[in-house]
Amino acid sequence: MTAHTGLTPAVLKYKAPDPLVLEFEVQPDRAGFAEPKKSALFAAASKVDDLTPWIGTQLHGVQLSQLTDAQKDDLALLVAERGVVFFKDQDLTLDGQYELTKHYGVQDRDPNQHDPKHVTILGRDNDRGYANFGQDFHNDHSFELNPPAYTILRMVKAPPTGGDTIFTSQVALFDKLSPTYQKLLEPLHGVHSSEVSIPPRAILPLSSLDNLMVDRLTNIFSQASYINSINGGGIAFRPPIRTHPITHLKSLFYNPTFTLHIAELKEAESAHLLSFLREHMHSADDLTVRWRWEAGSVAFWDNRVVAHRAVPGGYDKRLREGKRTGVFGERPIFDAERGVTWGERFAGAGVGVGEGEEGGRGEGMKRGRSGIWTRNTSIKRWMRMVMRSKRISQGRVTRVTQ
Template sequence: MTLTHTGLTPEVLAYKAPHSLIKEFEPPKDRAYYADPTKKSLLDAATKVNKLTPYIGTELEGVQLSQLTNAQRDELALLAAERGVVFFRDQDITIDQQYELTKHYGLQDRDPSQVDPRHVTILGRDDDIRAFANYGSDFHSDHSFEANPPAYTILRLIRVPETGGDTIWTSQTALYDKLSPHFQDLFDKLQGVHTSEHGYVNAINRGTQPFRPPVRRTHPLVRTHPVTKVKSLFYNPAFVIHLEGLEGAEALHTLQFLKEHLHSADDLTVRWKWAPGSVAIWDNRVVAHRAVPGGYNPQEREGKRTCIFGEKPFFDQVEGVKLSEYKGRPSVTVTNGTNGTNGTKETNGTNGTNGEHAAATRGENGSTSPNGHGGEAGDITVQESEKASGVTQDNTSNANVGP
């Protein structure tokens, strides 16, 4: 097992996180819901569309994220939901523009050890992936232990080594599809226990001060995407430690099978070679990912990562479909006479073309919050972050599981 930590040291036992856990809430409606199912506006803007593997990964050439219209942004969300991860090279997007793009998709999530509320800085890793205690280099889905785990993540690389520092994504919709019907039926009924305990302990022992205490939360082992309705495994060896519904030995052996199923899925995987200005946007609900560590100077790799809260994971036995059965997202139907982004109708009475979200109101700083005012979930402000951490610079991924 790679789920180990660096020990319950006196520092860990004495530490008190300054902020409480973020409670479950209803996030804004997924922007992929408003997208033209053909994604014509986005795909026509590309000079070339590269489908990198049969199951996962699409690269769009000739598109600048800084210039996308709201309709194209929504279509990008749908493309990420369908293809798992979308790649771009030679991007001119700044951190402020990345922040604005992130806010288009919903309420921004925050890593438990992240200082700057706008992003987390991702550095390289020189770990040995074979090390017993090295959970940080294994496959994971960002912050899957949250009550509302992230939906979309945006990662932009600023500096990269000449060799090394790649990232791997694996399709969890395809992983589910490749299971036998008997295993699919079993896994449909199970719940995975996700925990942040290992990252919390390791962060403190590295000298970082996590904002929130450790937590264990239970999510369905198989989840349904809210827009595409495609069923996906929601498993990752970095954060999932038990399967509710199974006895101890049964759970251990099943977790080992899931890990082998994930690690042996070369045909369901895409590996991305970064360059300065490269950006990846992925849907955490349908992929697992990991950085490939070692063999280079970690200080030569730097990126900026942002992500947004998604819905609480759910499993829909009635509407859920397997990836092999997916025929594309149907058009949104007319319900109440207000316009959506693609000329269809929205179900909540708001206009989908202006980037506003039904479940949130807009605060003075332009961010969205489910409780009617701007700022981070849990009301963590920049000033509170700096006071809690004692530093003003943004946090690095040395204390986090980073892509």
């Protein structure tokens, strides 16, 4: 276990190099400017693969460095619908990645980031140890007032095997809960913090901890909390369900790495609920996509509705290096009136998230001038989905899946 050095004079004298980032209103989501069929983007692709029914699409024959503004907007909509979009053999440079990121908003800066343009992602050992956060599921910076929205990771070098990343749809995770459990979560708020890790009771069976171990860990976490507060660590109250501003789909907003407890619950109640959510996330093999990296490959995901984790170990960590950029998103909200579950929207359609008509790709999310999904368009969409489902059963529509 990694030990903390305590409150040394150096810690007490520490001054953050950057001013405190306050909540701000982000620019309109670029997905709201996309053409619903995403025709410009798909016209540039030689092939479109949906890697799973719920999450993950790979675009072939597209160079991110060559996208027009209209294609970039289409890509934002596709990412919002499919969670994560993958590319291979990209010629994108670091400066090019920085310029692409700026199209989507103000760039978020990681607390450990030294270069203002990116975060460097390196390989990880297979120690499964304390404070090795990337190997557990997480949404980046969920403790921030404006946690990241769109995120881009470009792999500079990758080992022959190992170092994969797993992405899980939190839209699907929420949809798979019973209606009763969904309602249970609605009024609650998770406490997200940049402390070193979540309390032991939230991640381990209660019977596995004796009182001495609890006292020792509590002392460690108390020190960590204060040290991180000196270093600009934040605490934020987040709804465990959030509503996507473009698709209006409800998603789970649970982060095993940063969610300390549930504000409205007692300690034991909170521990059991968080333990269930973690188990729910880790058992969701049917709701995930696993991406095997190559040098020059890129993953573009929506950090608001997708959790991810790096698969640790089994390779030379010196062979894995990536550059990550992301943009600030809106403050997470739960909209009980406009928000719908995936099942409510696509009930009876028998199709995956983001599917349209015309061969499984196409129409995307219908919106009005403001870029907002309306109930009327939702009903029309549902009717089209039912008709498309009938055509699928008759063998008249084909799509590429893996």
